[in-house]
Amino acid sequence: MKYNLTIIGAGIAGLTAAAKAYASGLERVLLIEHQPVIGGFTRGYIETSFFETEQRLLSECAALPYTIMTRSTVVGFFTGDGDTPHQLFVQTPTETEEIQTDYILIASGAMEKPREAWRISGGRPAGVMTPAMAVELSQRGYRLDEGKTMIYMADRRSHGAAEYLADRLGETIQVSAEDFDIEHIHGTAQLEGVTIRSVITGEAERVNCSRLLFAKGRYGSTFFLKGLPVERDESTLCIITDRFGATGIPRVYAAGSCTQLGDDGHTSSIEMASEVADHLLAKI
Amino acid sequence: MFKVKLMIHKEAAQGSLPERLLCYGDKAKTFRRLLHYVGAVTPIHCLMIDKTKLSFIIKKQTKTIKCNIKQNQWNGKVNIVVDSLRDVVVIGGGVVGTAIVRALSLYNMSIMLVEKQHDVCEGTSKANSAIIHTGFDAKPGSVESDCLRRSRELWPELIGALKIPFLPCGAVMVAASETEKAKIIEHYVPNAEANGVEVRYIEKEELLEMNPDVSEHNLGGLVIEGEGICDPFWVTRAFAQLAELNGAEIRFGSGVERIEPADDDSHLVIVLEDGSEIRTRYAVNAAGLWSDEIADMVKDESFVITPRKGQFILTEDTLGISQIVLPVPSPSSKGILAAPVVFGGFLLGPTAEDQEDKWDRSTTDDGMEAVLNGVEKLLPGIRSATTIRQFAGLRAVCSTGDFVISPSPRSHRLIHAAGIRSTGLSSSPGIAERVVELLRSTDLIMTERSEAILELPDLLGESDAASNGEIICLCRSITRGEIERALSAPLSSTTLDGIKRRTGAMLGECQGNGCIPKLLDVMESFTASRGLAKAGGEEAPLKGLRESYIAGQAGGRDNEI
Ligand SMILES: Cc1cc2nc3c(=O)[nH]c(=O)nc-3n(C[C@H](O)[C@H](O)[C@H](O)COP(=O)(O)OP(=O)(O)OC[C@H]3O[C@@H](n4cnc5c(N)ncnc54)[C@H](O)[C@@H]3O)c2cc1C
Numbered sequence A: 001m002k003y004n005l006t007i008i009g010a011g012i013a014g015l016t017a018a019a020k021a022y023a024s025g026l027e028r029v030l031l032i033e034h035q036p037v038i039g040g041f042t043r044g045y046i047e048t049s050f051f052e053t054e055q056r057l058l059s060e061c062a063a064l065p066y067t068i069m070t071r072s073t074v075v076g077f078f079t080g081d082g083d084t085p086h087q088l089f090v091q092t093p094t095e096t097e098e099i100q101t102d103y104i105l106i107a108s109g110a111m112e113k114p115r116e117a118w119r120i121s122g123g124r125p126a127g128v129m130t131p132a133m134a135v136e137l138s139q140r141g142y143r144l145d146e147g148k149t150m151i152y153m154a155d156r157r158s159h160g161a162a163e164y165l166a167d168r169l170g171e172t173i174q175v176s177a178e179d180f181d182i183e184h185i186h187g188t189a190q191l192e193g194v195t196i197r198s199v200i201t202g203e204a205e206r207v208n209c210s211r212l213l214f215a216k217g218r219y220g221s222t223f224f225l226k227g228l229p230v231e232r233d234e235s236t237l238c239i240i241t242d243r244f245g246a247t248g249i250p251r252v253y254a255a256g257s258c259t260q261l262g263d264d265g266h267t268s269s270i271e272m273a274s275e276v277a278d279h280l281l282a283k284i
Numbered sequence B: 001m002f003k004v005k006l007m008i009h010k011e012a013a014q015g016s017l018p019e020r021l022l023c024y025g026d027k028a029k030t031f032r033r034l035l036h037y038v039g040a041v042t043p044i045h046c047l048m049i050d051k052t053k054l055s056f057i058i059k060k061q062t063k064t065i066k067c068n069i070k071q072n073q074w075n076g077k078v079n080i081v082v083d084s085l086r087d088v089v090v091i092g093g094g095v096v097g098t099a100i101v102r103a104l105s106l107y108n109m110s111i112m113l114v115e116k117q118h119d120v121c122e123g124t125s126k127a128n129s130a131i132i133h134t135g136f137d138a139k140p141g142s143v144e145s146d147c148l149r150r151s152r153e154l155w156p157e158l159i160g161a162l163k164i165p166f167l168p169c170g171a172v173m174v175a176a177s178e179t180e181k182a183k184i185i186e187h188y189v190p191n192a193e194a195n196g197v198e199v200r201y202i203e204k205e206e207l208l209e210m211n212p213d214v215s216e217h218n219l220g221g222l223v224i225e226g227e228g229i230c231d232p233f234w235v236t237r238a239f240a241q242l243a244e245l246n247g248a249e250i251r252f253g254s255g256v257e258r259i260e261p262a263d264d265d266s267h268l269v270i271v272l273e274d275g276s277e278i279r280t281r282y283a284v285n286a287a288g289l290w291s292d293e294i295a296d297m298v299k300d301e302s303f304v305i306t307p308r309k310g311q312f313i314l315t316e317d318t319l320g321i322s323q324i325v326l327p328v329p330s331p332s333s334k335g336i337l338a339a340p341v342v343f344g345g346f347l348l349g350p351t352a353e354d355q356e357d358k359w360d361r362s363t364t365d366d367g368m369e370a371v372l373n374g375v376e377k378l379l380p381g382i383r384s385a386t387t388i389r390q391f392a393g394l395r396a397v398c399s400t401g402d403f404v405i406s407p408s409p410r411s412h413r414l415i416h417a418a419g420i421r422s423t424g425l426s427s428s429p430g431i432a433e434r435v436v437e438l439l440r441s442t443d444l445i446m447t448e449r450s451e452a453i454l455e456l457p458d459l460l461g462e463s464d465a466a467s468n469g470e471i472i473c474l475c476r477s478i479t480r481g482e483i484e485r486a487l488s489a490p491l492s493s494t495t496l497d498g499i500k501r502r503t504g505a506m507l508g509e510c511q512g513n514g515c516i517p518k519l520l521d522v523m524e525s526f527t528a529s530r531g532l533a534k535a536g537g538e539e540a541p542l543k544g545l546r547e548s549y550i551a552g553q554a555g556g557r558d559n560e561i
Helices: A012-023 A040-045 A049-061 A131-139 A156-164 A269-283 B010-014 B028-040 B095-104 B143-161 B178-194 B204-210 B232-245 B288-296 B365-378 B424-440 B480-488 B496-503 B516-530 B556-560
Strands: A002-008 A029-032 A067-069 A073-078 A086-091 A096-106 A110-112 A149-153 A172-176 A180-186 A193-198 A204-208 A211-213 A218-220 A252-254 B005-008 B021-024 B053-059 B064-069 B074-082 B086-091 B111-114 B171-175 B200-203 B220-224 B228-230 B249-251 B256-261 B268-272 B277-285 B305-315 B324-326 B337-340 B346-349 B387-398 B404-408 B411-418 B471-473
Touching: A002 A012, A002 A086, A012 A029, A012 A040, A012 A049, A012 A269, A029 A096, A040 A049, A040 A110, A040 A131, A040 A156, A049 A156, A049 A269, A096 A269, A110 A131, A131 A156, A131 A211, A131 B516, A149 A156, A156 A211, A172 A180, A252 A269, B086 B095, B086 B268, B095 B111, B095 B232, B095 B411, B095 B424, B111 B232, B111 B277, B143 B404, B143 B424, B171 B178, B171 B204, B178 B200, B178 B220, B200 B204, B204 B220, B228 B232, B232 B249, B232 B424, B232 B496, B256 B411, B268 B411, B277 B288, B288 B305, B288 B387, B288 B411, B305 B365, B337 B365, B346 B365, B404 B424, B411 B424, B471 B516, B480 B496, B480 B516, B496 B516
Parallel strands: A002 A029, A002 A096, A029 A067, A096 A252, A149 A172, A149 A211, B005 B053, B086 B111, B086 B277, B111 B249, B171 B324, B277 B411
Antiparallel strands: A073 A086, A086 A096, A110 A218, A180 A193, A193 A204, B021 B074, B053 B064, B064 B074, B171 B220, B200 B220, B256 B268, B268 B277, B305 B346, B305 B387, B324 B337, B337 B346, B404 B411
């Protein structure tokens, strides 16, 4: 089957675009999603008060009649010339599928930049994780309530995680990214403490804890573009687009936090994706 | 070669197997090898041996065994004598211990390796410069130089047989001043000659041509063509896997707590931390930083080990060097160097900092600064490189100043392979050879195993897309199938670091934060479906080291009530 539009990523941006496509009457639309469910990388926080708009979008999209391939990941593609379709390679639970499509919208989102990206000195103990990982673990029933947890409050995601995990963590201490830097990680097998430094007074303080939820900034989840001509920012891996989502490759667009126009808190994905979708749908 | 798939009868798989099976009678030789697998490795590994079929039943009480080789059209009975006394137990699963157990697995003996952590290569062997040294700078006449010399001859074959990723890039020791040049000509050239290592002094032009990023203030350098780079984890894992395929038993999560010589001196009793006992004729102490503690268990205080930290920076930037670039060493360390990495990128470091804690491998801002400072002298532009990872390793500095490869003065049944400071990776095959020689001079009967496996088969090999399953690690495109293959191959480990080092999953930008929950799902269903134990029998998932819990056991506390 050949599609008019293939949307890579059924997260907030991808679903926004899919809803627009449906409203405009487009029929042959495919969504490809790495996760087992739609909702994207903010899925875990979506039931919290910080993500009410996204929650609404998700329930609206539940009834979309388009095919959604879940647990499926794009591993690469060949771009078509002139009128020939693009060819996508998708790894599914059972095979590597080939998909022909006229247009591609990359809406593959962004992942949280972990401790390792920030050259924070110290040991490499267990217990240091991103808010998203903590939420995923908790959803699987793993317990995070033993000992004290420090949450580094950097953006909307850490706030969402803090709210979601509120009664699943033991004692917690919230450290605002505006006031403190994480300076050193103590512990060999298990986290024992974190040294934080006040950006205001310059004073350092060790806080003993057995878990640290940390992330700051984001990486475009665009790994499948490695070696492909779609231009990306070297340090954030975000796709470079114009304001209508055009990537420089004909009929390949990108929207949401996987682009350089997105923001770390994923706050503008809906608006951006709507604008890109309008522009794109006008062409199809 | 005769290949057999072992089908273990339900009864046998459930009951505990005798520790060692000796067989006599018709076809005994073939059976001895087959049964060795049964006695020595877990049933799941036996199932992988392949192709044709052998089924057998072990009646636990009577200790008789009935064997049935279908393919060979042979039916017969074999008498079994159960003997739970091992010939050799190797303590420590670093590169030294695994090299030894590989070498011993080529003999008809019952051998075992016990490692405290839940995988091989969790100690010094995992964090080092990854250089296979020639020993050009080793002290002539030392045990170290002898081990390095032997290893030089052994590596080419090992690299091929174990498919070790290896980069024969050579090294260059740069002369930054006339004094350093004089030191190279007057000390290092004759020293290399005494050790039988070929070296060659090159002038500035050649130095810069091969390594354009090197400072042009240097006068020239000493090229040591024979030095190269490998993947230390690969080496350690491959040594252990080969040993396991040859029937050695490898036990993780088995820290040695006490060693008790038998009253009649006929054997040693090794007591593990969980209280279980292993009886063995000989033991080899390859416990790295902790080898003095093992010696202490037989009241041997002939050497003391202290840790010396080395911090590293790994960069993925492209540097203009084609060789390992070394400074002229100072008295306390080989100095801070820059070297290519087998899988791409460059390694900068290490520092040399004495400390007390034997597990503290933390990095510090001062250490990172020291690395950059050191490398800057060789490669002036280095500060503009972006780092991707930082880590540290601990050298085992020995009070005797040389390797200790000899029977303990307090117990001839404990052989030390200890005090291995800065070249243990390079010298491990030679160390193993010396240990084999020491054991051959004892009362052990060591006949060569005629059907020994010398080459590592492709255990994690590629397979078709259908059996790959969905992508689990997004950053590195690692599939469910690749993870399951790593879990089912010999020497599997059920810690996340174990999976990481076998598959490359979790090594991308998200450093596992995105895929660890999914990986836990895969491991969960895999271990449950195969009835396998989790690392250390722990229900809570482990990152790597013992007690490195990722999170509490799923639903844990409620279940206890
Ligand atoms: C900074 C640095 C750079 C280096 N660079 C190089 C290099 O470029 N080339 C080179 O050849 N060498 C290099 N080395 C040296 C090399 O890494 C070591 O010599 C080598 O890894 C030592 O191996 P090992 O098996 O003796 O010790 P380890 O790898 O430490 O293994 C010892 C094992 O014993 C286990 N153990 C401890 N106590 C017990 C117990 N009671 N019961 C059971 N198990 C126990 C530990 O858990 C551990 O796994 C470097 C080292 C450092 C620190």
